Amino acid sequence: MSAGTGSPYVFGRHEPASHVLVHVSDPHFLAGGIRLGGRYDVESNFARTLEAIRAVHPHPAAIVVTGDLADLGEPEAYRRLRAAVEPVADQLDTPVVWVAGNHDERPALRAELLGLEPTEDPVTGIWDLDGLRVIALDTSVPGWHHGDLDEGQLSWLADVLAEPAPLGTMLAMHHPPLPSHLPLFDILELRHQDELADVIRGSDVRGILAGHLHYSSHGTFAGVPVSVASATCYTMNVARPAAEVNGMDAAQAFQLVHVYADTITHTVVPVTGAETGDYFSADWLERMAELSPEGRLEAFSRKPGR
């Protein structure tokens, strides 16, 4: 059981989640902290996201960052990202799962974030979070923006999955194995999805975390739920007709992944400075906790005058 998984009270049918993962995507950092496209202040936007992460969940089991960590793959961009994330991860006492995206450069990512040799080898990893396994795949293709998984990574994944984990496995990858209704993303879609599906089917994989789209999206792949976190840098304005979808400096979000014995939920958390009410509080919870289940229904469920 991971610490700090939310409210200690059980008022409903589920025990508290055994794990909470923070799922963040697409920070697109740049050397010099300059604005992306001269427009998006990616570092400030990411800092606001980290502030929200720090406030929402004191002790997530991991922070998973699903790729496009740097926009141009510059070593300094990775150093800046590391300097931003490490204090928060240290404070929360949580590991960071770095996933490579199409904007990343493997050698710089490996050297600056992982302390590894600066090679073009795929950035993969396995984390055991008290029985929940997280596997990072590398769908990036050096020199290209579309996604792919070669035979080497697929057979490595099959070998790892041959032994189930006690609480199952979450895959983390940049290019989502989902359709997008935006033609621009079809050009960059993940190749060899049928082969990936063959590896996943019948395994203990319970969910797939992805990024790349810069908007929140959900679907299934090989019978497994796929959740795409929106971006922290800029998001795609999908309210427009598909042909006219472009970026906007708004609606940035991350996701909270709550892992239960029988389900996993993915909650989109908008990063916003909006004023928030104060009706619900720790004191309110305390008062509810003192009541019987029937008393709680009387106090909170019954409509007045009915």
Ligand SMILES: [Fe+2]
């Ligand atoms: Fe991206």
Ligand SMILES: [Fe+2]
């Ligand atoms: Fe991407």
